[in-house]
Amino acid sequence: MNDRSSPTSQKCQSKEAVICVQGLVNRFGDNVVHEGVDLTLYRREILGVVGGSGTGKSVLLRSIVGLKHPNDGTVEVLGQRLNALSGSQRSQIERRFGVLFQRGALFSSLNLQENVALPLIEHAGLPREEAEYLARIKLSLVGLAPQAARQFPASLSGGMIKRAALARALALDPDILFLDEPTAGLDPIGAAAFDQLLVTLRDALGFSVFLVTHDLDTLYAACDRVAVLSQKRVLVADTLERVAETDDEWVQDYFNGPRGRAAQRAADTPSSKE
Amino acid sequence: MPNEWITQQGEVVTLGGEWTLRHYTELKHVLKRREELGSALLSLPGFEALDTAGAALIVELLGIDKTKQAANDLPHAQQMLLIRIAEAMEAPVESTRTHSHRITDALASVGRQMVAMTVQQRQLLAFIGLVLATFASLLFRPRHWRMTATVAHVQQSGLNAVPIVALLTFMVGAVVAFLGATVLEDFGATVYTIDLVAFSFLREFGVLLAAILLAGRTASAFTAQLGAMKSNEEIDALKTLGLDPIELLVLPRVMALLISLPLLAFVGMLSGLLGGAVVASLSLDISTSQFMATLQKDVSVTHFLVGLSKAPVFAFVIAVIGCLQGFNVSGSAQSVGAHTTSSVVQAIFMVILIDALAALFFMEMGW
DSSP states (O other): OHHHHSOHHHHHHSTTEEEEEEEEEEEETTEEEEEEEEEEEETTOEEEEEOOTTSSHHHHHHHHHTSSOOSEEEEEETTEEGGGSOHHHHHHHHTTEEEEBTTBOOOTTSOHHHHHHHHHHHTSOOOHHHHHHHHHHHHHHTTOOGGGGGOOGGGSOHHHHHHHHHHHHTTTOOSEEEEESTTTTSOHHHHHHHHHHHHHHHHHHOOEEEEEOOOHHHHHHHOSEEEEEETTEEEEEEOHHHHHHOOOHHHHHHHHSHHHHHHHHHHHSTTSOO | OOOSSEEEETTEEEEOSEESGGGHHHHHHHHHHOOOOTTOEEEOOOOSEEOHHHHHHHHHHHOHHHHHHHGGGSOHHHHHHHHHHHHHTTSOOOOOOOOOOOHHHHHHHHHHHHHHHHHHHHHHHHHHHHHHHHHHHHTTOGGGOOHHHHHHHHHHHTGGGHHHHHHHHHHHHHHHHHHHHHHHHTTTOGGGHHHHHHHIIIIIIHHHHHHHHHIIIIIHHHHHHHHHHHHTTHHHHHHHTTOOHIIIIIHHHHHHHHHHHHHHHHHHHHHHHHHHHHHHHHHSOOOHHHHHHHHHHHOOHHHHHHHHHHHHHHHHHHHHHHHHHHHTOOSSHHHHHHHHHHHHHHHHHHHHHHHHHHHHHHHHHTO
16 A cells, blocks of 8 residues: 555656546536545556446546546646646647547448548648558457458447557557556457557557456456456555555455456466466 | 758767657658768767657667667667567558449449348338337236337427427418418408318328427437447446347337327427417408307318328337337447437438328329
């Protein structure tokens, strides 16, 4: 728990912090989701955010990317407060994000390569042909067959939609990648490949990843630190080993339940990480 | 021209600098001018920055096998990225786009649209049959009547539409009265304005205007509601629960319109007559009592019945078209839009077509 004991203001000033959340409060009517959430995401790290259903993991993600205005507290992203910026400044910051939504959120009137090419055309200013060529490479990178590039989201399986959404999130080679349950709905082989791809790309491109997940294998295979959301705040944010030792009923059930132990065993066998 | 990306010293070509999306266009430009790398010795001491776009360019330049060899000298992270991209590009990335703008395509498109139209009409007939069959099977099983849903739809499509229907028909009534007065004045028959307003509203305008408003207001709502449910797989969920979407979703809507439209038509008639009466008393010196007396004397109740008899037909057609288009929505947001448009256009078209045929029929019958 030494992570929480240091004063948070110092953490935000350190250059290594790309996201710094302090005292975040979110309410929906009388329903308080967050009450003083403090969380820091450092450069080049993959931070797994876990928590039971309804503990506000997705709400936290939405607050950070600026889709939900927090009721109180501050969110600094890349050293800036999104809500304090003008529209064009904000767009400058936002194009350094890549967001993968829980259900993909692909544009249903565009085919896959057009989905991925859209930010390349709009923000990188590439001509259409070039953008679609790069888009097809990205689609292939996330493991989609070339024929899929011309298909529309409505005709795809859930796993393919997840992959295509990842390709779109990666389109601009973002500085921060937000992933909302990226491996949910993938088969185990695809999920493992996804974890590996994430680590490879992080190493090569040096982005930071904010990863909301339920997938224990992903936590063991890809995450540098894990933050546990519980009781309306971040209970603990530290390396997996230390989080697993936390004296909390939910954390113990989560990491030392049958699935947790199985994932741990799988991770202990070599070659799953790097 | 010297550049930071490719430098050549004797036999050795060195790649370096920032190979990123930001420089993509310039890089592409530089690469286009020096396609020949030939047998030159490659040196990749490491890039200042490398992202997927830059890596794709390198793979394009060197080819897949050579990239994998050359990547060995790179720092681990960049090497892994290059290899991943090279692997990704092993599958044929170029896609086949079929371009053709021939006249035959235009003809084929006309043909396709004609076929689509006939298919659509047949589908409409089939759907009407399905709705009627379901209706018949439920007629004597009141437990399956969805009263709550029906009443809710009556409120949405009927009650909530009263103000707009009343306002619209009131204004059209006033306009018809003015129009009649202008033409009939030349013959000194201004008083027949009353007959004109009464005939047109009882027989045609009351029900027609209400039906057109309902087609725009409610058919589109039905399509959007059912379309959103369809793309959210809610309709499939109903089917797998062993429930009949026609019974649950379509019949309450059809029933609601069958109740609402005659009432709205009645409101429209009254309000149109009121508009006529107001214009008559204010600018034609025909008092309201004279208006009422003429109405009673000249206009038989047949006209009212003729007008009202069309309302259930219109209601049925509007509801069925709205629901059918909703069921035809497929996935995308664009599809919801296209089918909503189509449902309004079709519903208004069918309403006017049926009205024209009915006018012919009633005229031949002498009603």
